[in-house]
Amino acid sequence: MVVLKTIRHLSKDVEEYFNITQQVHDIVRESGVKNGLVAVITAHTTTGILVNEALPCVEADIAEMLEKTVPLEAPYLHAHFLPTYGATSNNSQGHLKSVLTGNHCLFPVIDGQIVCGGAQDIYLAEFDGPQLRKVYVEVMGE
Amino acid sequence: MLIDMHIHPIFYGPICGDETEVAFRGDTFGVWKQGPMEFDELFAEWDVCGLTRAALLPLDVTTTVGGWVVSNDQVEALCKLHPDKFYGFASVDPHRPDALEVLERAFCQQGLRGLKLNPSKQRFDPADERMEPIYALCERENKPILFHAGLSWEPDAPAKYAHPLAFEEVAIRHPGLRFCLAHFAWPWVREMAMLMIKYPNVYTDTALLYVDSPEEQMMELFTKDMGPMWFERCFPRQVMFGSNGPRFRAFKLKRALDKVPMRDFARENLYWKNALRFLSGEEV
Known part of the structure; x- marks a missing residue:
């Protein structure tokens, strides 16, 4: 049995960590799948799916680490006009x-519930917002 | 306050009901892999950079391509949905026999605030005598013109019609007509600067982002393509903020311009005062 649902989220900032944990757990519970696996997959190339503890200090540390590792201003190649888009790229940092x-x-699914640690929250991480984003949640099993 | 004087509302949700028409707009304008956006998504981006108002630009290519890339009626409809946010511009294909009637209706009945023309895409010489009635009508109605200038990414749009020097005769003949040569007429930035130095009724906008990151291109524009003091010293009342959406994202250009050194008065002019003066002709 396979159940596919989509979470839609309009990000309101350039970078944003949006907690989708409850929505994913609800989808699994309502899917009818008792034992199997759930996959949470973003539909975009300038967003990420993160699993970590939902504390503001942890979010800030993650954001700071990513910013240091991938600064906004660097001589990226992906900063030019793209004829196939008719638009300029300029979102290498997000990629x-x-x-x-x-x-x-x-995550594993057992008895209709996600099996996870108590600190494991799921985030849709926005890196090129604001934009309307989609996350696929596929529950597979029996 | 921030006013974006250069938006093509090709993908604005309320005017995207017809898929064939939206595809025509994309192919004619030369923009792909984007789709309709609703106002909540558009305004979320406005909020990120403090954008408060924007000029919406249609384009009439009836005789050259057989349609409109957003029509005057559609711009009017969008403006009615958000009259506090949009300045609607008109367009008219100069080759159509009823051009003056279309334009008169746009100004006098539809409440549109200016005229958008693209000499490259619409295939006309800006200094052609046949354009005189259109310019005269704009002058009589106190409506500014925003011309496409410089490089055009639209298919079948030769740049020869959009070189800054192609507009000088218009500036000479019509000192009372305010007109903007958009995109800083890139790559002819120095020719653009020359026109602005000589003709105070000639404006430009910042809607260019063709070769680098926003930070790099805006810094190049204001400090290398031009001398770093030229804007403040020579034509501080003639450059307007423009994003060229949907090609470039307004908040990224604003972020980049915030980093360009300039005095507060010049920044205020760039971000909104010059736009208001361009639109009304009155001091701000």
Whole structure:
């Protein structure tokens, strides 16, 4: 059995850490899947899916680490007009932060519930907002 | 306050009901891989950079391509939805036989605030005598013109019609007509500067982001393509903030311009005062 749901979120800032933990847990509970796996996958290349503790200090440390690792101003190649878009790229920072955070996470599902640690919250990380974003939640099992 | 004087509302949700028309707009304007956006998404981006108002630009390419890249009626409709946020511009294909009627209706009945023309895409010489009735009408109605100038990414749009020097005769003949040569006429920035030094009724905007990051291109524009003091010293009343949305994102250009050194008076002019003077002709 496979159930696919989409979480839609309009980010309101250039960078944003949006906690989607409850929405993912609800989707799993309502999916009818008792035992299996849930995959949380972003539909974009300038967002990330993070699993970490939902504390403001942890969020700030993650954001600071990513900013140091991938600064806004650096001689990125992806900063020019793209004829196939008719628009200028200029979001390399978002792409690279997305690479570092990854585009998905997985959790086991047992007895219709996600099995996870108490500190494991799930974030949609925005790195090129504001934009309307989509996250796919696929629950697979029996 | 921040006014964006250069937006093509091609993907504004309320005027995107017809998929074929939206595809025509994209192909004609030369923009792809973007889709309709609702106002909550658009205004979220405005909020990030403090954008308060924007000029919406249509384009009439009836005789050259067979349609509009957003029509005057659609701009009017968008303005009615958010009259506190939008300045609606008109467009008219200069080759159409009823051009003056279309324009008179846009100004006098539809309440549109200026005229958008693209000599490259609409295929006309700005100094052609046949343009005189249109310029005269704009002057009579106190409506500014925003011309596309410099490089155009639109297909089938030769740059020869959009070189700054192609507009000098218009500036000479019509000292009372305010007109903007958009995009800083890039890459002809020095020619653009020359026109602004000589003709106080000639404006430009910052809607260019063709070769580098926003930070790099704005710094190059204001400190290398031009001398670092030229804007403040020579034409502080003639450059307006413009993003060229949907090609470039307004908040990124604003972020980059915030980093360009300039005095407070010049920054105020750039961000909103010059736009208001351009629109009304009155001191701000």
